[in-house]
Amino acid sequence: MTENTLYMLKAFFLGCIEGLTEFLPVSSTGHLILIGNWLNFNSGEGKVFEVVIQFGAILAVIWIFREKVAHILVGIVTGDSFSLKFARNIIIAFLPSAIIGVLFLKLIKQVLFQPAVVAVALVVGGFIILWVERRPQTSIKTQNISEITWKQALLVGCAQCLAMIPGTSRSGSTIIGGMAVGLKRTTATEFSFFLAMPTMLGASVYDAYKNHALLTDSDLAAIAVGFMAAFFAALLVVRALMRFVATHTYRVFAWYRIALGLAIVVWMLV
Secondary structure, eight states: OOHHHHHHHHHHHHHHHHHHHTTTTTOHHHHHHHHHHHHTOOOOTTOHHHHHTHHHHHHHHHHHTHHHHHHHHHHHHHTOHHHHHHHHHHHHHHHHHHHHHHHHHHHHHHHHOSHHHHHHHHHHHHHHHHHHHTSOGGGOOBOSGGGOOHHHHHHHHHHHHGGGSTTSOHHHHHHHHHHHTTBOHHHHHHHHHHHHHHHHHHHHHHHHHHHGGGOOHHHHHHHHHHHHHHHHHHHHHHHHHHHHHTTOOSHHHHHHHHHHHHHHHHHHHO
């Protein structure tokens, strides 16, 4: 097996990991960093691979919700009140991370993309999930995605900024953030899916543009392989997750995060 073939196989495997973990509150970026280190996968100085392949997973969501996305886009053009309100909320929730990302993404990748940071974020995030899930059902104020207020959208957007810390989880931040401000679990999950679309599209395009000069032909090929693997893996996860959260809490993912974070700490100390 040639070195290039092995590199592409690693990219494919990491793409599958991305697609399987992007929409679970376990941090896809954290898993990519940990498993990438374990596989000795060198994604380059700019870490573009880890960011851009995430949009492959987002495309899977766009495909699954294509009818609703089309309905909303048509509604925006025709002036439908629900579509306009929904679009407003997505924009409001998107802006905080967009601003922080433009200002600090390069610094974040240089400083925080480390296994130790991932371990701490996994454990802390796990305990936060357990705390939010223990809140009484009377704290739920918003049953449907059409009922989300602009203030709730803004708070979810602020929570999404925390996901720039690897190990925190973008989906975990937005879902648990949504539940913390009164959204029903399934409503928070669906809103997180839609918020991921502009967020990851913006992050992927911006990061690829800023670092295109660093990319070699081999890097581009690896990104393409990882992108496609993430797309097909995410297709399997999204529908399953929506069925799961309809009847289950996120506690199992919280305990998984805590166990993984502690295992990383032990591995680093040994």
